[in-house]
Every structure is written in C-alpha cells, then in structure tokens.
Amino acid sequence: MKNISRRKLILGGLAATAGVSGLGMAARIAQKYGLIPPDCGGIYGLGETLTYASQRLLTRHSLAREFPRSMISKRPLANEIAPSNEAFKSLEAGGFADWRLTVDGLVDRPAAFSLAQLKSYPSRSQITMVQCEEGWSYIAEWIGVPLSHVLDLVGVHPQATHVVYFSIEPDWWESIDMADALHPQTFVTYGMNGDELPVGNGGPLRLRVPRQLGYKSVKFVTHLTVTDDLKKFGKGLGSAEPEGGYAWYAGI
Amino acid sequence: MPLGAAVPNATLDVPAAALPARHAALVRVTHWITTLCFLALLVSGAEIVISHPRFYWGETGNVLTTPLFKLPIPSSRALVPTGYGYVLPDQNGWSRYLHFQAAWVVVLTGLLYAISGSFTGHFRKSLLPRRADLSWRALSTSMASHLRFERPSEAEAWSYNVLQRLSYLFVIFVLFPLVIWTGLAMSPSFVSAFPASVTVLGGQQSARTIHFFVSLALLLFLVVHVVMICVAGFRSRMRPMITGRGGTHRAGTQMERT
Numbered sequence: 001m002k003n004i005s006r007r008k009l010i011l012g013g014l015a016a017t018a019g020v021s022g023l024g025m026a027a028r029i030a031q032k033y034g035l036i037p038p039d040c041g042g043i044y045g046l047g048e049t050l051t052y053a054s055q056r057l058l059t060r061h062s063l064a065r066e067f068p069r070s071m072i073s074k075r076p077l078a079n080e081i082a083p084s085n086e087a088f089k090s091l092e093a094g095g096f097a098d099w100r101l102t103v104d105g106l107v108d109r110p111a112a113f114s115l116a117q118l119k120s121y122p123s124r125s126q127i128t129m130v131q132c133e134e135g136w137s138y139i140a141e142w143i144g145v146p147l148s149h150v151l152d153l154v155g156v157h158p159q160a161t162h163v164v165y166f167s168i169e170p171d172w173w174e175s176i177d178m179a180d181a182l183h184p185q186t187f188v189t190y191g192m193n194g195d196e197l198p199v200g201n202g203g204p205l206r207l208r209v210p211r212q213l214g215y216k217s218v219k220f221v222t223h224l225t226v227t228d229d230l231k232k233f234g235k236g237l238g239s240a241e242p243e244g245g246y247a248w249y250a251g252i
Numbered sequence: 253m254p255l256g257a258a259v260p261n262a263t264l265d266v267p268a269a270a271l272p273a274r275h276a277a278l279v280r281v282t283h284w285i286t287t288l289c290f291l292a293l294l295v296s297g298a299e300i301v302i303s304h305p306r307f308y309w310g311e312t313g314n315v316l317t318t319p320l321f322k323l324p325i326p327s328s329r330a331l332v333p334t335g336y337g338y339v340l341p342d343q344n345g346w347s348r349y350l351h352f353q354a355a356w357v358v359v360l361t362g363l364l365y366a367i368s369g370s371f372t373g374h375f376r377k378s379l380l381p382r383r384a385d386l387s388w389r390a391l392s393t394s395m396a397s398h399l400r401f402e403r404p405s406e407a408e409a410w411s412y413n414v415l416q417r418l419s420y421l422f423v424i425f426v427l428f429p430l431v432i433w434t435g436l437a438m439s440p441s442f443v444s445a446f447p448a449s450v451t452v453l454g455g456q457q458s459a460r461t462i463h464f465f466v467s468l469a470l471l472l473f474l475v476v477h478v479v480m481i482c483v484a485g486f487r488s489r490m491r492p493m494i495t496g497r498g499g500t501h502r503a504g505t506q507m508e509r510t
Contacts, residue, residue: 044346047353055441062445067311075316079331129312131440133344134329135304135460136314211441245345251441252352 034161034177038230038238039248052249056179059251064185064210067127072193073138076130078200080219083169088220091168096204101150101188105164105226108155115190115204121145126185128210130217133250140201142208143191148182151226159228162238165207166223174218174239175230175248176209185210188221213250215241274410274492279374282365283493289358290474292350297467299347302340303328307464311455320461355435362428378412379421385414404484409498416480423473427466434463 030036035053039045082088091099096115104110124146131137147163163181166173180186187208190197197203202219209216230238238248275283305323306313313319315332326336328343369375384390394415404413412420436442437450437459453459481489492498 044349044353047349047356050356051352055439059441059445062441064440064444065447065450071311073312073314073317077314077316129440129456131438131456132304133348134331135300136306137312137456138314139312211444213440241345245349247345247349247352252436252439 034179037247037249038175038236039242044247048247048249051252055249055251056177059211060179062211064126064128067129067139069127069141071139072127072141076138076140076193076201077136078198079132080200080202082199083167083220085168085170088168092199099204099222101205101222101224103150103154103224103226105224106157106160106228107151107226108157109153111154113150118145118150118188118190118205121149123191124187125191126187126208126210128185128208130210130214132214133246141193142187142189142210143194143197144187144189144208146184147186147188147207148184150188150224151181154226156226157228160226161228162226162230164225164227164230164233164239165218165221166225167218168220168222171240172218172220173234174207174216174241175227175233176212176216180209180211183209183211211251213252215246216250273496274498275496276372276374277496278365278368278372280493280496282361285361286358286365289354289361290470292354293358294467294471296347296351296354299328299343300351301464302326303342303344304332305334306332307461308457309454309461310457313457355432359432362424366424375421379417379424381414381417385417390414398480401483408484409488409492419473419476423470427470427473431463431466431470434459434466438463 027036030049030053035049035056037048037052040049082092099115100112101118102110102112122145123143125141125143127139127141129137129139151163160178162175162177164173164175176186185208189202189206189208190204192198192201192203197206202217205221206217206219207221225233227233230236234240235243237243241250242248301323302325305325305327306315306319307321307323308317309320322334325334326338326340327334328340330339385394391414394413398415433449434453436446437453438456443450443456450456450459453462
C-alpha cells in the first residue's frame with residue numbers, strides 16, 4: 001500500500017469527507033420529513049430506517065390492494081380469544097353499548113365516541129388482506145369509518161406526527177405516522193363481511209391499517225392519542241411490539 | 253509435505269509484481285459480505301418459516317385452508333397443527349429485524365458488485381463462458397469430470413471452468429434477483445405501490461412459496477460451492493478469495509517471497 005499517490009490520497013480524503021457530511025445531511029433531512037422510525041436505535045436500526053424511509057417515500061399515497069367480493073375467504077381465521085379482563089366482559093355482556101373510543105392528545109376537541117356514533121358517520125368498506133407476520137393470510141370485507149374522518153371531528157393540531165392507539169387488553173398498543181393515520185384505507189373498523197366485527201377478529205372495534213402486517217391492526221381499540229413525541233409512550237420505542245422484540249414498522 | 257516445498261523456487265518465471273490478483277479486491281470484499289448476509293438470511297429465514305411451516309398457492313392461505321405442502325417440523329406457534337406435542341419458542345422478532353437488515357446490506361453490496369462488474373469487464377472476462385466451451389462436447393466433458401470429482405487442472409486455479417461460469421451467472425442474475433423480487437412481493441406496503449409485482453407471481457402466498465424454493469436453490473448452490481472448494485483444494489481456493497494472491501503452490505511461494 002506504499003505507492004498511493006498524493007492525488008489518490010487527496011481524492012480519497014475529499015470523498016470520505018463528502019460521504020460523512022452527506023450521511024449527516026441525509027439523517028437531518030430524513031428526520032425532518034419523518035423518515036426515521038422510533039426503533040431506529042440498536043443493531044438493527046440501520047435496516048429498519050432504510051426499510052421505513054424507502055417504503056414511506058415509495059408508498060405515501062399508494063393504496064393497499066383491494067380484491068373482488070369473490071375472493072373473500074370463506075372462513076376468515078378468527079385467531080383471537082376474547083380479552084379475559086373484567087372491563088371487556090362487562091362491556092360484552094351489555095352488547096358493547098357502553099364501548100367508548102376516547103380520542104385525546106394534540107386535538108382541539110377531545111371526545112369519546114360510542115359505537116352507535118361511529119356507525120352514524122359515513123361508512124366505508126374495503127376488501128383487503130390481513131397478512132400475519134408468521135406467513136398466513138386471509139381476505140375479508142372491512143366496514144368502518146376512515147380514521148381521517150374521526151381525526152377531522154376532533155381537530156388535529158398541525159404539529160402532530162403520530163397517532164397512538166390502545167387496546168382494552170393491557171400492554172397492547174401501537175402507533176402509526178400521520179401518512180398512515182390520514183390514509184383513506186385506515187379504518188376504525190366495526191364490521192366485517194356485511195356483519196358486526198366478531199370478537200375473534202378484534203370486535204367490536206379494530207383499527208385496520210391494511211398496508212402493514214396484521215399486528216399493526218390492534219384489536220379491541222378503546223383509546224387514540226394524537227402526539228408529536230412517541231418518546232412519551234412506554235419505553236419510547238413507538239409501540240409495545242419493539243419492547244417485545246418486533247419492529248415498529250410492519251410494511252414488510 | 254506441503255505442496256509448495258515440492259517446487260523449487262528456480263522454476264518460477266514470473267516476477268512477483270507481474271502476477272495479477274486472482275480476485276480483485278472489490279470481488280473479494282463483496283463475496284465475503286454476501287456470504288455473511290446469506291448466512292444471516294438463511295438462519296433468520298428458517299426461524300420465520302418455523303412460525304408457519306405450511307405453504308400455499310394463490311393469494312391467501314392459513315390453517316383453515318388446504319396447504320400446497322407442509323414441512324414435517326414443529327412450529328413456534330400453537331395455532332399451527334403440526335402433530336408435535338410442543339411449541340418452539342418464538343424467534344420472529346429478531347429474525348425479521350435481522351432478515352431485513354441483512355437483505356439491505358446484501359442488496360446494496362450486490363448493486364455495487366453488479367455495477368462495478370459491468371464497468372470493469374468482470375462479467376465478460378471472468379463469468380461469460382467462451383463460445384467454444386458452450387458446445388455439447390465441451391459441456392459434457394466438463395460435467396463428466398465434475399461427476400468423477402476430479403481435481404481441477406492447474407489452469408483452473410486462474411480461471412473459472414464453463415460449469416462454474418454458468419452456475420455463478422445463474423446465481424447472480426437469476427436466483428438473487430428472483431429471491432429479492434419474491435421477498436418484496438410479500439410486503440403489503442411494497443405491493444400497494446407496485447401491485448403487478450405480486451399478481452404476476454400468482455398472489456402473495458405464491459410469492460412466499462417461490463421465495464422458499466429459490467432460497468432452497470441458493471442453499472443447494474452454497475453446499476455444492478463449498479464441496480467443490482474442498483475437492484479443488486481448500487487452501488488453494490480460499491487464499492485467493494481472502495488475499496487476492498493466486499492460490500496454487502507457485503503463487504503461494506511467490507507470496508511468501510514478497
């Protein structure tokens with residue numbers, strides 16, 4: 001290696017400097033445009049950040065694939081057991097009449113919606129796939145109100161960056177960025193295949209995020225919080241999943 | 253007795269500086285990064301399969317639908333009926349993190365290799381078979397000598413034979429692109445932007461099944477590749493891929509002299 005010319009040395013130095021400052025700049029720009037996932041630290045942070053940033057850039061406005069009615073799975077796998085806590089049991093006994101979806105955080109008018117209220121808003125349906133990170137999948141018709149409609153009702157502050165949502169099951173919570181929260185296919189879902197949403201599929205209320213794997217579609221949702229700082233929640237990794245070793249972003 | 257000692261240094265007719273590197277630095281570096289990534293992808297991929305060791309064709313599939321085939325292994329999920337009385341521990345979290353991180357590194361490394369390989373003429377010079385070697389007679393001769401596990405000739409330490417060239421080209425330009433494509437075709441977010449990437453494969457579950465078989469083909473390549481290295485001479489083939497210097501005893505002596 002002793003015969004490296006001066007020119008090579010200078011060029012190499014310049015390239016290295018450009019590379020390092022380029023990386024620094026890229027990180028700043030990525031932060032500004034919300035391309036850094038909350039679980040970007042640790043040994044897998046590089047891969048996660050590349051996946052989230054590239055998919056966010058590619059798919060900001062793309063729609064999850066929708067299928068014809070004939071492709072709805074005959075037996076949609078109800079892989080969930082009803083929450084065993086008393087709160088759920090008493091709500092179920094009352095036919096979920098007292099179920100509330102509380103919305104708070106960076107909003108003008110915090111509110112608590114009953115199922116009847118949610119059903120009174122213009123309903124939408126989509127025939128999309130639920131894909132589990134394990135590898136299995138099914139297609140169903142999902143009926144609900146777009147989350148963007150609910151967020152419009154409460155008036156989201158402009159500095160909001162994420163929506164955090166909680167299940168009635170303790171320690172089950174997730175979050176999505178505003179691109180997903182305002183996406184036209186992100187539903188507060190109360191119906192499935194022309195009927196009520198069964199408990200086995202997350203009823204009475206499930207947040208459907210069809211462009212991500214099933215675990216982002218939290219079941220038995222009772223609470224939404226709009227925020228500009230995910231660090232305030234749990235261990236600051238964005239959702240319960242990274243605390244259990246799973247990725248926050250589940251677009252792949 | 254080490255091979256190098258059998259050849260007196262006096263027979264060397266090429267000065268050390270004139271000996272070209274058997275493998276260019278970029279080829280060596282990308283080769284070993286790819287090796288590490290492939291092993292990471294293999295282990296993490298196997299762990300992910302264990303959470304649902306059933307394969308389907310078409311768009312959807314789950315434990316309520318008929319599989320194309322099942323792997324006769326236990327699962328890490330109680331949901332899957334495997335016939336085994338126990339459930340393996342869940343390893344999907346870190347497996348998925350590692351799988352995608354290794355995928356990024358190997359894809360970027362592969363891009364670097366492919367772009368530089370087209371510019372330097374690496375593919376044309378080292379991997380494209382010579383026209384004469386593509387005759388049936390030449391191919392069958394090469395095939396027969398491989399099947400007899402014959403030790404390759406001296407010249408083959410400096411250049412790939414025709415079967416090597418064809419299989420490397422197949423791995424680089426068919427299997428790797430296919431495994432990346434079928435991997436992306438399983439991503440609900442990626443296919444929302446590029447729906448045709450999954451529909452032409454027959455559906456999301458078809459993509460998963462093809463991904464599995466292409467991975468098996470890559471694993472088969474890895475096994476044959478390592479066996480052939482051992483047959484040809486482990487040290488003489490490993491040394492050039494690590495140091496760049498020719499791996500035959502002649503070049504080996506050269507290296508020690510410089």
